[in-house]
Amino acid sequence: MANETDSISNQTPDVPQEQPDAGPSQQQIWAQSTPALEAQWHTNCEDGLTTQEAKTRFAQQGPNELQAKKPSNLLRFLKQFNSSIIYILAAAAIITFLLHRYSDSIVIGLVIIVNALIGYFQEISADNALDKIKELLVSENYVIRDGQKLELPSRELVTGDLVQLEAGDSVPADMRLISADNLNIQESVLTGETNSVEKTEEPITADNLPLAERSNMAFASTAVTSGSGLGIVVATATHTEIGKIQQDVAEVKAKPTPLMQNLNRLGLGLSIAIVIAAVLLFILGMITHVYSLPTLLIAVITMVVGSMPEGLPASTSVVLAMGTRRLTKQHAIVKTLPAVETLGAVDIVNTDKTGTLTKNEMTVTDILTNHHAYTVSGVGYDAEGQVLNDDVQPVDWQDNHDLNWLVNIAGQTSDAAFHEENGQWILAGEPTDGALTALYHKLTGNEPEINEIESLPFDSAFRYSARLVDMDQDRVLLVKGAPQTLIHLVQAHGGDTSLDQWQSRLDTLTHQGKRVVALAYQPVASDETEIEPDQIGDGLVIVGMVGIIDPPRPEVAKAVQQLRFAGIQVKMITGDDPDTAAAIASQLHLAEVPKAITGPEINEMSDEELTDKIDTYTVFARTTPADKLRIVRAQQARGHVVSMTGDGVNDAPALKQADIGVAMGIKGTDVAKGSADMVLADDNFTTILTAVREGRHVFDNIRKTIRFLLPTSFAEGLIVVMSILLDQSLPLFPTQLLWINMVSALTIQFAFIFEPAENDIMARGPRDVKAGIMSKLDVVEVIYVSLLISGLGMLAYDTLVNHSITAAVGSTMTLNVVIFGKIFYLFNLRNNHPVISKYFFQNKMAFYIIGLLIVLQLGIIYLPFMQGIFHTTSVNFWYGWGIPIIAGIVVLVVTEIVKLFRLRWDDMHQSRMEK
Numbered sequence: 001m002a003n004e005t006d007s008i009s010n011q012t013p014d015v016p017q018e019q020p021d022a023g024p025s026q027q028q029i030w031a032q033s034t035p036a037l038e039a040q041w042h043t044n045c046e047d048g049l050t051t052q053e054a055k056t057r058f059a060q061q062g063p064n065e066l067q068a069k070k071p072s073n074l075l076r077f078l079k080q081f082n083s084s085i086i087y088i089l090a091a092a093a094i095i096t097f098l099l100h101r102y103s104d105s106i107v108i109g110l111v112i113i114v115n116a117l118i119g120y121f122q123e124i125s126a127d128n129a130l131d132k133i134k135e136l137l138v139s140e141n142y143v144i145r146d147g148q149k150l151e152l153p154s155r156e157l158v159t160g161d162l163v164q165l166e167a168g169d170s171v172p173a174d175m176r177l178i179s180a181d182n183l184n185i186q187e188s189v190l191t192g193e194t195n196s197v198e199k200t201e202e203p204i205t206a207d208n209l210p211l212a213e214r215s216n217m218a219f220a221s222t223a224v225t226s227g228s229g230l231g232i233v234v235a236t237a238t239h240t241e242i243g244k245i246q247q248d249v250a251e252v253k254a255k256p257t258p259l260m261q262n263l264n265r266l267g268l269g270l271s272i273a274i275v276i277a278a279v280l281l282f283i284l285g286m287i288t289h290v291y292s293l294p295t296l297l298i299a300v301i302t303m304v305v306g307s308m309p310e311g312l313p314a315s316t317s318v319v320l321a322m323g324t325r326r327l328t329k330q331h332a333i334v335k336t337l338p339a340v341e342t343l344g345a346v347d348i349v350n351t352d353k354t355g356t357l358t359k360n361e362m363t364v365t366d367i368l369t370n371h372h373a374y375t376v377s378g379v380g381y382d383a384e385g386q387v388l389n390d391d392v393q394p395v396d397w398q399d400n401h402d403l404n405w406l407v408n409i410a411g412q413t414s415d416a417a418f419h420e421e422n423g424q425w426i427l428a429g430e431p432t433d434g435a436l437t438a439l440y441h442k443l444t445g446n447e448p449e450i451n452e453i454e455s456l457p458f459d460s461a462f463r464y465s466a467r468l469v470d471m472d473q474d475r476v477l478l479v480k481g482a483p484q485t486l487i488h489l490v491q492a493h494g495g496d497t498s499l500d501q502w503q504s505r506l507d508t509l510t511h512q513g514k515r516v517v518a519l520a521y522q523p524v525a526s527d528e529t530e531i532e533p534d535q536i537g538d539g540l541v542i543v544g545m546v547g548i549i550d551p552p553r554p555e556v557a558k559a560v561q562q563l564r565f566a567g568i569q570v571k572m573i574t575g576d577d578p579d580t581a582a583a584i585a586s587q588l589h590l591a592e593v594p595k596a597i598t599g600p601e602i603n604e605m606s607d608e609e610l611t612d613k614i615d616t617y618t619v620f621a622r623t624t625p626a627d628k629l630r631i632v633r634a635q636q637a638r639g640h641v642v643s644m645t646g647d648g649v650n651d652a653p654a655l656k657q658a659d660i661g662v663a664m665g666i667k668g669t670d671v672a673k674g675s676a677d678m679v680l681a682d683d684n685f686t687t688i689l690t691a692v693r694e695g696r697h698v699f700d701n702i703r704k705t706i707r708f709l710l711p712t713s714f715a716e717g718l719i720v721v722m723s724i725l726l727d728q729s730l731p732l733f734p735t736q737l738l739w740i741n742m743v744s745a746l747t748i749q750f751a752f753i754f755e756p757a758e759n760d761i762m763a764r765g766p767r768d769v770k771a772g773i774m775s776k777l778d779v780v781e782v783i784y785v786s787l788l789i790s791g792l793g794m795l796a797y798d799t800l801v802n803h804s805i806t807a808a809v810g811s812t813m814t815l816n817v818v819i820f821g822k823i824f825y826l827f828n829l830r831n832n833h834p835v836i837s838k839y840f841f842q843n844k845m846a847f848y849i850i851g852l853l854i855v856l857q858l859g860i861i862y863l864p865f866m867q868g869i870f871h872t873t874s875v876n877f878w879y880g881w882g883i884p885i886i887a888g889i890v891v892l893v894v895t896e897i898v899k900l901f902r903l904r905w906d907d908m909h910q911s912r913m914e915k
Helices: 002-010 026-031 034-041 051-061 073-079 084-098 102-124 129-137 241-251 258-288 293-307 311-329 338-345 353-357 401-412 431-444 483-492 500-511 556-565 578-588 599-603 607-616 625-637 649-657 670-675 686-725 734-746 748-754 776-801 807-829 844-862 864-870 877-914
Strands: 140-145 148-153 162-166 174-186 223-235 332-334 348-351 363-368 373-376 417-421 424-428 452-459 464-471 474-481 515-523 541-549 569-573 596-598 619-621 642-646 660-664 678-680
Touching: 034 174, 034 223, 084 102, 084 293, 162 174, 174 452, 241 625, 241 649, 258 293, 258 311, 258 338, 258 686, 293 686, 293 734, 311 332, 311 338, 311 686, 311 748, 332 686, 338 660, 338 686, 348 353, 348 625, 353 578, 363 401, 363 431, 363 500, 401 431, 401 464, 401 474, 401 515, 401 541, 417 431, 431 515, 431 541, 464 483, 474 483, 483 500, 483 515, 483 541, 500 515, 500 541, 500 578, 541 578, 556 569, 556 578, 556 686, 569 578, 569 625, 578 596, 578 619, 596 599, 599 619, 599 625, 607 625, 619 625, 625 642, 625 649, 642 649, 649 660, 649 670, 660 670, 678 686, 686 734, 686 748, 686 776, 686 807, 734 748, 734 807, 734 844, 734 864, 748 807, 748 844, 776 807, 776 877, 807 844, 807 877, 844 864
Parallel strands: 348 569, 348 642, 569 619, 596 619, 642 660, 660 678
Antiparallel strands: 140 148, 140 162, 162 223, 174 223, 332 678, 363 373, 363 541, 417 424, 452 464, 464 474, 474 515, 515 541
């Protein structure tokens, strides 16, 4: 048999996997009887498949494993050159090389390569989600074949196999259970919910059943927490629910962020305009014969290189990198640079409930006794707390008979335990038991001392558990379970406990999405050593009931309020019950009146219907991974920029589809982290608020950088154009224009990186990503500033060269006119305040950068070897610095006057909008 097994494992399938005899769909399997399942999957529920049949199916279906495909690194690198700006710069580099302008060609080539390397290294570290999902199906399980029990690797399983499950096993494939003995399975990997699911074997008569409610199904990659079971494999590899998630992740194509889309459109538009201008200029030069053909070519290339904002990709990357660095200090790790800005543009934040909005720590929040209702303060496992009455005043629970019994029963009947890891309390046991143990710790500060005689574990057939213990020298039977079950036990033994006296208060808790557990005790004889289930209820006293819920994180409500103030909607997408989800949404004020919809209801809608109605819902409950993906796509189809926050494998497709996916760093799975663009290292939802602010800050600084680069670059090109139109020699040499671009790229344009955020940055709504980066007023600004700087340079050159100075001095002076025009324009663009204000020295780095630029200018003007390369000469203060500084002041005064009118226009426009 071992040899036969090995031969199966080593076979290579000849055809793609295909489940044989498809018959009823996966959605109908839970409704089938055992004989129908045997007929459907051609198997035997006693002996399993034959070895020969298993080999045949393995050859047809292939291994029960997931494959991950990745693009080659070479293709990733080559993709970085797919840009209109890069195409034009590459053409300029080739032409200058052919004209033997090697230094120009090398500088342009280096700019191209550096930009490509930056983009490549951003992308190569981003996507490892598929490999992480693949690892989830690596296990071994007990399989029945030919009537014998074998231990086989999960990769060898085929449909129709009979698999036995025990506590601690990882479910190897999707299975329909035909036997379940107190079987509980942790399905958080698929649903995101931490509670183990109780499994059954009986058929379920329902047509459209959410994944979380398929109680007679077991799914690949989930974990058996207790009990045992037997099931028929109905799906393997990519046909499993976890395989479908991997398929969805693989099919979601990476798309440019809103910022990159805007930059690409801007780059394309600029490239076309510059190329058209270059062609017209070349034709004009040929007609007028101002220059010889080689000189004309150099002049045109100089104009192109001078006008082309080749520093824009590098500047953008550095601004994004600085934003990434700032966010890292705030515990937000960004994997791709453009993702920093994307959060600043989002108008919808989708978030999981468990572990994101809530603590993922089931907590007792309410206590009901026969006559009173109490609340319990303290959130989560590690908080201190008290029992509070209706007036929110502490109650001495130890002097209250019912409360004293309730707290002690909670501690005595729970098997949960906690241990601390990295400052976090880790639960070992069931979440409900964890809530009861935490209640005991919270109120007593001690571990319960349990003198156990015997225990009766929870059974789905009984819906309660019991423990026989010695307490205070008395032997007593402690019972916990479903309220209705314990009430019926009392009534069955002649007790007078009425369900009616509890029902209204129970309804209040259940409508709040809380799980309710009843706690009771029953006196027994001092020599009793065994629990007799038939006797439970004879003298049983129900001391009270507790309401348990995974509570909202204390800091989340304020973060949600601030996000809504910033114009961002917060939506909850969860696999949990709709009542529980809606209750949490109301507590956190996700909307004025949160409206909920469930996964099965979504499945009944077409994509078009879902897109039309998607904005009306705040809560999406009982959702599958496929539902989450459809929700995000529907929101994007409505024009929203969408963020998705999650921590489980079930969130991976939606995380990758969203404009920016945000994963939890502590409790998040590797798959979620691999699919996301950003990871919250502290699992703190409020960090998203910080990231949104930083994203808007980054966009502001990128926009300022672009508004600075374009007019100053165009001014250089306009000087060449004006020279040809005026039939005169160029006041600036090509190497001088390259110098301006080079020193600007290394110094002054990076001043905006350190510019602090504007005060009103979170009071604005999300930006309209379709409107582009530059407004109409920005375009006007580019035109008049470029004309102003180039005009001042040409005016100074024409006036003085023809009367009192040499061409070399004039060229050097014009070079400094452009440089100081940039410096003074920088001060105008820094913020929306007048240049002379308390904000003048706010960005101290700007002054250091300007100082460095002036030192470099001193070098190019006065160092002999640089004079030879860049055609400069030593000049006196007036021509070299006085006139350029005056020109710079003119630029500043004009732009400040325009800024004043622009701010007043914006205020008037805002007032009209508010009215």
